[in-house]
Amino acid sequence: MKFSPTAQTPLEWIALKAGLVPTPLAYSHFGFMMSKFLLEAVDKGVFEAIGHRRISLEEICASCNLNAKPVKSLLGVLATMGLVKQIKKLFCLTAKSKKWILKDSPHSLYWLMVFDNRVCVKWMDHVGSFLETGKGLQYHETLTEDEWFYYQKAMEAAASATSKEAVRKIPVPPGATRMLDIGGSHGLYSVALCKRYPALTSTILDLPSAVEKAAPILKTYNMGNKVVHRAGNVLEEDIGKEQYNAVVMASVAHHFTAEENKLVAQKVYDSLQPGGTFTILEVLRSDEAKYNGDMLSALGDFFFALSSTSGTWSLKEIIGWQKEAGFGSFKKATFLTIPGYVAITGRKL
Numbered sequence: 001m002k003f004s005p006t007a008q009t010p011l012e013w014i015a016l017k018a019g020l021v022p023t024p025l026a027y028s029h030f031g032f033m034m035s036k037f038l039l040e041a042v043d044k045g046v047f048e049a050i051g052h053r054r055i056s057l058e059e060i061c062a063s064c065n066l067n068a069k070p071v072k073s074l075l076g077v078l079a080t081m082g083l084v085k086q087i088k089k090l091f092c093l094t095a096k097s098k099k100w101i102l103k104d105s106p107h108s109l110y111w112l113m114v115f116d117n118r119v120c121v122k123w124m125d126h127v128g129s130f131l132e133t134g135k136g137l138q139y140h141e142t143l144t145e146d147e148w149f150y151y152q153k154a155m156e157a158a159a160s161a162t163s164k165e166a167v168r169k170i171p172v173p174p175g176a177t178r179m180l181d182i183g184g185s186h187g188l189y190s191v192a193l194c195k196r197y198p199a200l201t202s203t204i205l206d207l208p209s210a211v212e213k214a215a216p217i218l219k220t221y222n223m224g225n226k227v228v229h230r231a232g233n234v235l236e237e238d239i240g241k242e243q244y245n246a247v248v249m250a251s252v253a254h255h256f257t258a259e260e261n262k263l264v265a266q267k268v269y270d271s272l273q274p275g276g277t278f279t280i281l282e283v284l285r286s287d288e289a290k291y292n293g294d295m296l297s298a299l300g301d302f303f304f305a306l307s308s309t310s311g312t313w314s315l316k317e318i319i320g321w322q323k324e325a326g327f328g329s330f331k332k333a334t335f336l337t338i339p340g341y342v343a344i345t346g347r348k349l
Protein backbone atom coordinates (compact mmCIF):
# COMPACT_ATOMS: atom_id res chain seq x y z
CA MET A 1 0.00 0.00 0.00
CA LYS A 2 1.16 3.54 -0.80
CA PHE A 3 0.22 6.97 0.55
CA SER A 4 0.50 9.68 -2.06
CA PRO A 5 -0.94 13.11 -2.95
CA THR A 6 -4.37 12.84 -4.57
CA ALA A 7 -5.74 15.53 -6.87
CA GLN A 8 -9.10 17.00 -5.86
CA THR A 9 -9.76 18.94 -9.08
CA PRO A 10 -9.06 18.24 -12.79
CA LEU A 11 -6.53 21.10 -12.81
CA GLU A 12 -4.66 19.58 -9.86
CA TRP A 13 -4.68 16.22 -11.66
CA ILE A 14 -3.05 17.82 -14.71
CA ALA A 15 -0.49 19.63 -12.52
CA LEU A 16 0.39 16.35 -10.77
CA LYS A 17 0.68 14.43 -14.05
CA ALA A 18 2.82 17.19 -15.56
CA GLY A 19 5.24 16.99 -12.62
CA LEU A 20 4.58 20.61 -11.59
CA VAL A 21 3.67 19.79 -7.96
CA PRO A 22 6.66 19.35 -5.58
CA THR A 23 5.36 15.97 -4.35
CA PRO A 24 8.29 15.18 -1.97
CA LEU A 25 6.84 17.93 0.25
CA ALA A 26 3.82 15.71 0.85
CA TYR A 27 6.10 13.54 2.98
CA SER A 28 8.76 15.98 4.21
CA HIS A 29 6.69 19.04 5.10
CA PHE A 30 3.08 17.96 5.38
CA GLY A 31 3.59 14.37 6.55
CA PHE A 32 4.89 15.15 10.03
CA MET A 33 2.31 17.92 10.47
CA MET A 34 -0.60 15.62 9.67
CA SER A 35 0.71 12.99 12.03
CA LYS A 36 1.39 15.28 14.99
CA PHE A 37 -1.84 17.32 14.62
CA LEU A 38 -3.97 14.17 14.56
CA LEU A 39 -2.09 12.51 17.44
CA GLU A 40 -2.42 15.60 19.63
CA ALA A 41 -6.15 15.89 18.81
CA VAL A 42 -6.65 12.28 19.93
CA ASP A 43 -4.48 12.68 23.02
CA LYS A 44 -6.15 15.94 24.10
CA GLY A 45 -9.53 14.19 23.92
CA VAL A 46 -11.06 16.07 20.96
CA PHE A 47 -12.55 12.90 19.41
CA GLU A 48 -13.88 11.62 22.74
CA ALA A 49 -15.42 15.03 23.47
CA ILE A 50 -17.39 14.96 20.21
CA GLY A 51 -18.20 11.26 20.53
CA HIS A 52 -21.54 10.33 18.95
CA ARG A 53 -22.99 13.87 19.28
CA ARG A 54 -23.08 17.08 17.28
CA ILE A 55 -21.44 19.76 19.42
CA SER A 56 -20.15 23.30 19.12
CA LEU A 57 -16.56 24.47 19.10
CA GLU A 58 -17.14 26.06 22.52
CA GLU A 59 -18.37 22.74 23.97
CA ILE A 60 -15.35 20.86 22.58
CA CYS A 61 -12.98 23.42 24.07
CA ALA A 62 -14.73 23.44 27.45
CA SER A 63 -14.68 19.65 27.61
CA CYS A 64 -10.97 19.38 26.71
CA ASN A 65 -9.82 22.59 28.37
CA LEU A 66 -8.46 23.98 25.10
CA ASN A 67 -8.29 27.33 23.33
CA ALA A 68 -10.92 27.97 20.66
CA LYS A 69 -8.68 29.60 18.02
CA PRO A 70 -6.21 26.71 17.47
CA VAL A 71 -8.95 24.10 17.95
CA LYS A 72 -11.06 25.67 15.19
CA SER A 73 -8.08 25.45 12.89
CA LEU A 74 -7.30 21.87 14.02
CA LEU A 75 -10.89 20.84 13.26
CA GLY A 76 -10.36 22.17 9.74
CA VAL A 77 -7.34 19.87 9.35
CA LEU A 78 -9.24 16.89 10.74
CA ALA A 79 -12.07 17.62 8.29
CA THR A 80 -9.63 17.39 5.35
CA MET A 81 -8.59 13.96 6.67
CA GLY A 82 -12.23 12.87 6.52
CA LEU A 83 -12.40 12.45 10.31
CA VAL A 84 -14.64 15.36 11.33
CA LYS A 85 -17.62 17.04 9.64
CA GLN A 86 -19.14 20.46 10.23
CA ILE A 87 -22.91 20.70 9.97
CA LYS A 88 -24.01 24.32 10.26
CA LYS A 89 -22.22 25.49 13.44
CA LEU A 90 -21.84 22.04 14.98
CA PHE A 91 -19.12 19.39 14.66
CA CYS A 92 -19.54 15.62 14.51
CA LEU A 93 -17.34 12.62 13.78
CA THR A 94 -17.44 10.70 10.50
CA ALA A 95 -18.11 6.94 10.42
CA LYS A 96 -14.36 6.42 9.87
CA SER A 97 -13.29 8.17 13.07
CA LYS A 98 -16.12 6.60 15.09
CA LYS A 99 -14.91 3.18 13.95
CA TRP A 100 -11.13 3.60 14.23
CA ILE A 101 -10.60 6.25 16.90
CA LEU A 102 -13.41 6.39 19.49
CA LYS A 103 -12.49 4.40 22.60
CA ASP A 104 -15.83 2.56 22.74
CA SER A 105 -15.43 1.06 19.25
CA PRO A 106 -14.24 -2.57 19.08
CA HIS A 107 -11.87 -1.41 16.28
CA SER A 108 -10.49 1.55 18.24
CA LEU A 109 -6.84 2.49 17.64
CA TYR A 110 -7.01 5.18 20.34
CA TRP A 111 -4.30 3.65 22.54
CA LEU A 112 -1.98 3.07 19.60
CA MET A 113 -2.27 6.78 18.83
CA VAL A 114 -1.62 7.73 22.46
CA PHE A 115 1.46 5.46 22.46
CA ASP A 116 2.65 7.09 19.23
CA ASN A 117 2.14 10.58 20.65
CA ARG A 118 3.64 10.00 24.10
CA VAL A 119 6.41 7.54 23.24
CA CYS A 120 7.21 6.94 19.56
CA VAL A 121 7.31 10.59 18.50
CA LYS A 122 10.34 11.05 20.84
CA TRP A 123 12.12 8.22 19.01
CA MET A 124 12.15 10.36 15.86
CA ASP A 125 14.89 12.53 17.41
CA HIS A 126 17.20 9.51 17.06
CA VAL A 127 16.76 9.02 13.32
CA GLY A 128 19.87 11.07 12.48
CA SER A 129 22.17 9.29 14.93
CA PHE A 130 20.69 5.91 13.94
CA LEU A 131 21.66 6.62 10.32
CA GLU A 132 25.21 7.42 11.44
CA THR A 133 25.76 4.56 13.88
CA GLY A 134 23.26 1.88 12.82
CA LYS A 135 22.42 1.50 16.50
CA GLY A 136 18.70 1.35 17.26
CA LEU A 137 17.09 2.29 20.55
CA GLN A 138 16.39 -1.16 22.10
CA TYR A 139 13.34 0.36 23.70
CA HIS A 140 12.46 -2.75 25.71
CA GLU A 141 15.47 -1.88 27.87
CA THR A 142 14.59 1.78 28.43
CA LEU A 143 10.79 2.21 28.64
CA THR A 144 9.49 3.83 31.83
CA GLU A 145 6.62 2.28 33.77
CA ASP A 146 4.06 4.60 32.15
CA GLU A 147 5.51 3.89 28.72
CA TRP A 148 5.16 0.11 29.29
CA PHE A 149 1.48 0.74 30.01
CA TYR A 150 0.97 2.75 26.77
CA TYR A 151 2.94 0.09 24.86
CA GLN A 152 0.79 -2.81 26.04
CA LYS A 153 -2.47 -0.87 25.49
CA ALA A 154 -1.23 0.07 22.01
CA MET A 155 -0.47 -3.55 21.14
CA GLU A 156 -3.95 -4.57 22.30
CA ALA A 157 -5.49 -1.91 20.07
CA ALA A 158 -3.45 -2.99 17.06
CA ALA A 159 -4.23 -6.68 17.64
CA SER A 160 -7.95 -6.02 18.01
CA ALA A 161 -7.87 -4.93 14.37
CA THR A 162 -6.23 -8.20 13.26
CA SER A 163 -7.12 -10.92 15.78
CA LYS A 164 -10.39 -11.97 14.07
CA GLU A 165 -8.54 -12.50 10.83
CA ALA A 166 -5.58 -14.07 12.66
CA VAL A 167 -7.60 -16.96 14.10
CA ARG A 168 -8.55 -17.95 10.57
CA LYS A 169 -4.96 -17.67 9.36
CA ILE A 170 -3.17 -19.48 12.22
CA PRO A 171 -3.49 -23.25 11.72
CA VAL A 172 -3.88 -25.28 14.92
CA PRO A 173 -3.44 -29.09 14.76
CA PRO A 174 -6.63 -31.13 15.38
CA GLY A 175 -7.08 -32.03 19.06
CA ALA A 176 -4.58 -29.38 20.21
CA THR A 177 -4.75 -28.63 23.94
CA ARG A 178 -1.66 -26.48 24.67
CA MET A 179 -0.25 -23.47 22.93
CA LEU A 180 2.56 -21.02 23.69
CA ASP A 181 2.17 -17.37 22.67
CA ILE A 182 5.68 -15.85 22.59
CA GLY A 183 5.67 -12.10 23.27
CA GLY A 184 1.86 -12.40 23.42
CA SER A 185 1.40 -9.31 25.63
CA HIS A 186 -2.38 -8.59 26.10
CA GLY A 187 -3.13 -12.15 24.88
CA LEU A 188 -5.68 -11.27 22.21
CA TYR A 189 -4.47 -13.93 19.76
CA SER A 190 -4.51 -16.56 22.53
CA VAL A 191 -7.99 -15.50 23.62
CA ALA A 192 -9.35 -15.65 20.07
CA LEU A 193 -7.74 -19.05 19.36
CA CYS A 194 -8.86 -20.58 22.69
CA LYS A 195 -12.43 -19.42 22.01
CA ARG A 196 -12.33 -20.98 18.53
CA TYR A 197 -10.82 -24.27 19.80
CA PRO A 198 -12.51 -24.98 23.16
CA ALA A 199 -10.02 -27.72 24.19
CA LEU A 200 -7.08 -25.31 23.72
CA THR A 201 -5.31 -23.51 26.59
CA SER A 202 -2.52 -20.97 26.20
CA THR A 203 0.53 -19.69 28.02
CA ILE A 204 1.67 -16.19 27.11
CA LEU A 205 5.41 -15.79 27.60
CA ASP A 206 6.43 -12.13 27.79
CA LEU A 207 8.99 -9.90 29.52
CA PRO A 208 8.23 -9.18 33.22
CA SER A 209 7.55 -5.44 32.66
CA ALA A 210 5.16 -6.32 29.84
CA VAL A 211 3.29 -8.90 31.94
CA GLU A 212 2.87 -6.38 34.76
CA LYS A 213 0.90 -4.06 32.46
CA ALA A 214 -0.66 -6.74 30.22
CA ALA A 215 -2.11 -8.92 33.00
CA PRO A 216 -4.93 -6.46 33.85
CA ILE A 217 -5.75 -6.24 30.13
CA LEU A 218 -5.96 -10.04 29.80
CA LYS A 219 -8.19 -10.18 32.88
CA THR A 220 -10.85 -8.13 31.06
CA TYR A 221 -11.31 -11.03 28.58
CA ASN A 222 -12.44 -13.39 31.42
CA MET A 223 -10.48 -16.41 30.23
CA GLY A 224 -9.60 -17.62 33.76
CA ASN A 225 -6.99 -20.41 33.70
CA LYS A 226 -7.44 -21.06 29.99
CA VAL A 227 -5.05 -18.24 29.08
CA VAL A 228 -2.28 -17.39 31.56
CA HIS A 229 0.84 -15.24 31.59
CA ARG A 230 4.36 -16.41 32.30
CA ALA A 231 6.98 -13.71 32.85
CA GLY A 232 10.32 -14.36 31.16
CA ASN A 233 12.65 -13.73 28.25
CA VAL A 234 12.18 -16.32 25.48
CA LEU A 235 15.89 -16.07 24.62
CA GLU A 236 16.81 -17.24 28.14
CA GLU A 237 13.82 -19.28 29.40
CA ASP A 238 13.61 -23.06 29.21
CA ILE A 239 10.37 -23.62 27.26
CA GLY A 240 10.51 -27.39 27.71
CA LYS A 241 10.43 -30.48 25.47
CA GLU A 242 7.34 -31.73 23.56
CA GLN A 243 5.04 -29.57 25.69
CA TYR A 244 2.93 -27.76 23.10
CA ASN A 245 0.79 -28.44 20.04
CA ALA A 246 1.06 -24.92 18.64
CA VAL A 247 3.39 -21.97 19.15
CA VAL A 248 2.54 -18.46 17.92
CA MET A 249 4.97 -15.53 17.77
CA ALA A 250 3.30 -12.33 16.51
CA SER A 251 5.29 -9.15 15.80
CA VAL A 252 8.28 -10.26 17.88
CA ALA A 253 10.78 -11.51 15.25
CA HIS A 254 11.44 -7.91 14.17
CA HIS A 255 12.94 -7.24 17.62
CA PHE A 256 15.44 -10.12 17.32
CA THR A 257 18.62 -10.60 15.30
CA ALA A 258 18.82 -13.48 12.79
CA GLU A 259 20.85 -15.51 15.31
CA GLU A 260 18.24 -14.91 18.04
CA ASN A 261 15.41 -15.89 15.69
CA LYS A 262 17.27 -19.11 14.81
CA LEU A 263 17.70 -19.84 18.51
CA VAL A 264 13.97 -19.25 19.15
CA ALA A 265 13.01 -21.49 16.18
CA GLN A 266 15.18 -24.30 17.62
CA LYS A 267 13.75 -23.92 21.13
CA VAL A 268 10.21 -23.87 19.72
CA TYR A 269 10.90 -26.99 17.62
CA ASP A 270 12.07 -28.86 20.73
CA SER A 271 9.08 -27.61 22.76
CA LEU A 272 6.52 -28.93 20.23
CA GLN A 273 5.00 -32.37 20.00
CA PRO A 274 5.36 -34.11 16.59
CA GLY A 275 2.86 -32.55 14.16
CA GLY A 276 2.92 -29.29 16.17
CA THR A 277 2.91 -25.94 14.40
CA PHE A 278 5.00 -22.78 14.72
CA THR A 279 3.37 -19.64 13.29
CA ILE A 280 5.35 -16.43 12.91
CA LEU A 281 3.31 -13.29 12.16
CA GLU A 282 5.22 -10.32 10.77
CA VAL A 283 5.13 -7.45 8.29
CA LEU A 284 7.32 -8.89 5.53
CA ARG A 285 10.27 -7.01 4.09
CA SER A 286 10.03 -6.69 0.31
CA ASP A 287 13.00 -8.44 -1.24
CA GLU A 288 15.48 -6.53 -3.42
CA ALA A 289 13.59 -7.21 -6.65
CA LYS A 290 10.54 -5.40 -5.26
CA TYR A 291 12.43 -2.50 -3.69
CA ASN A 292 9.95 0.04 -5.00
CA GLY A 293 7.03 -1.89 -3.60
CA ASP A 294 5.10 -1.72 -0.41
CA MET A 295 5.40 1.54 1.55
CA LEU A 296 4.14 0.05 4.83
CA SER A 297 6.72 -2.71 4.65
CA ALA A 298 9.53 -0.23 3.91
CA LEU A 299 8.42 2.06 6.76
CA GLY A 300 8.14 -0.94 9.10
CA ASP A 301 11.66 -2.03 8.23
CA PHE A 302 13.14 1.35 9.13
CA PHE A 303 10.90 1.94 12.17
CA PHE A 304 11.59 -1.46 13.75
CA ALA A 305 15.31 -1.07 13.08
CA LEU A 306 15.27 2.41 14.65
CA SER A 307 13.40 1.17 17.71
CA SER A 308 14.93 -2.30 18.08
CA THR A 309 18.00 -2.38 15.74
CA SER A 310 16.79 -5.50 13.94
CA GLY A 311 13.98 -4.71 11.43
CA THR A 312 11.60 -6.66 9.21
CA TRP A 313 12.48 -9.98 7.59
CA SER A 314 11.85 -11.53 4.18
CA LEU A 315 9.79 -14.67 3.64
CA LYS A 316 12.99 -16.51 2.67
CA GLU A 317 14.70 -15.57 5.94
CA ILE A 318 11.75 -16.55 8.15
CA ILE A 319 11.28 -19.91 6.43
CA GLY A 320 15.08 -20.32 6.56
CA TRP A 321 15.16 -20.20 10.41
CA GLN A 322 12.24 -22.62 10.60
CA LYS A 323 13.80 -25.01 8.04
CA GLU A 324 17.15 -25.00 9.84
CA ALA A 325 15.35 -25.97 13.08
CA GLY A 326 13.68 -28.95 11.33
CA PHE A 327 10.24 -27.58 10.37
CA GLY A 328 8.58 -28.45 7.02
CA SER A 329 5.30 -28.20 5.03
CA PHE A 330 5.19 -24.41 5.19
CA LYS A 331 2.06 -22.30 4.71
CA LYS A 332 1.79 -18.56 4.17
CA ALA A 333 -1.39 -16.56 4.75
CA THR A 334 -1.77 -12.85 3.99
CA PHE A 335 -3.92 -10.32 5.88
CA LEU A 336 -6.44 -7.80 4.58
CA THR A 337 -6.47 -5.76 7.81
CA ILE A 338 -2.74 -4.94 7.71
CA PRO A 339 -1.38 -4.94 4.17
CA GLY A 340 2.00 -6.70 4.12
CA TYR A 341 1.31 -8.67 7.33
CA VAL A 342 1.63 -12.45 6.94
CA ALA A 343 1.34 -15.61 9.02
CA ILE A 344 4.01 -18.20 8.16
CA THR A 345 3.49 -21.64 9.64
CA GLY A 346 5.94 -24.55 9.72
CA ARG A 347 5.04 -28.01 11.00
CA LYS A 348 7.24 -30.29 13.13
CA LEU A 349 7.45 -33.34 10.88
Ligand SMILES: C[S@@+](CC[C@H](N)C(=O)[O-])C[C@H]1O[C@@H](n2cnc3c(N)ncnc32)[C@H](O)[C@@H]1O
Pocket residue numbers: 140155156158159182183184185186205206207210232233234235249250251252255
Ligand atom coordinates in the same frame (compact mmCIF):
# COMPACT_ATOMS: atom_id res chain seq x y z
C1 LIG B 1 5.30 -5.60 19.16
S1 LIG B 1 4.76 -6.41 20.59
C2 LIG B 1 3.67 -7.67 19.95
C3 LIG B 1 2.61 -8.08 20.95
C4 LIG B 1 1.63 -9.14 20.43
N1 LIG B 1 2.29 -10.37 20.08
C5 LIG B 1 0.86 -8.63 19.26
O1 LIG B 1 1.11 -9.05 18.12
O2 LIG B 1 0.01 -7.76 19.45
C6 LIG B 1 6.19 -7.37 21.04
C7 LIG B 1 6.02 -8.09 22.34
O3 LIG B 1 7.16 -8.94 22.50
C8 LIG B 1 7.62 -8.85 23.81
N2 LIG B 1 9.05 -9.24 23.83
C9 LIG B 1 10.11 -8.53 23.35
N3 LIG B 1 11.24 -9.20 23.56
C10 LIG B 1 10.92 -10.35 24.21
C11 LIG B 1 11.67 -11.43 24.73
N4 LIG B 1 13.00 -11.46 24.61
N5 LIG B 1 11.01 -12.45 25.33
C12 LIG B 1 9.65 -12.41 25.47
N6 LIG B 1 8.88 -11.40 24.99
C13 LIG B 1 9.51 -10.38 24.37
C14 LIG B 1 7.37 -7.40 24.20
O4 LIG B 1 7.37 -7.19 25.58
C15 LIG B 1 6.01 -7.17 23.56
O5 LIG B 1 4.95 -7.48 24.42
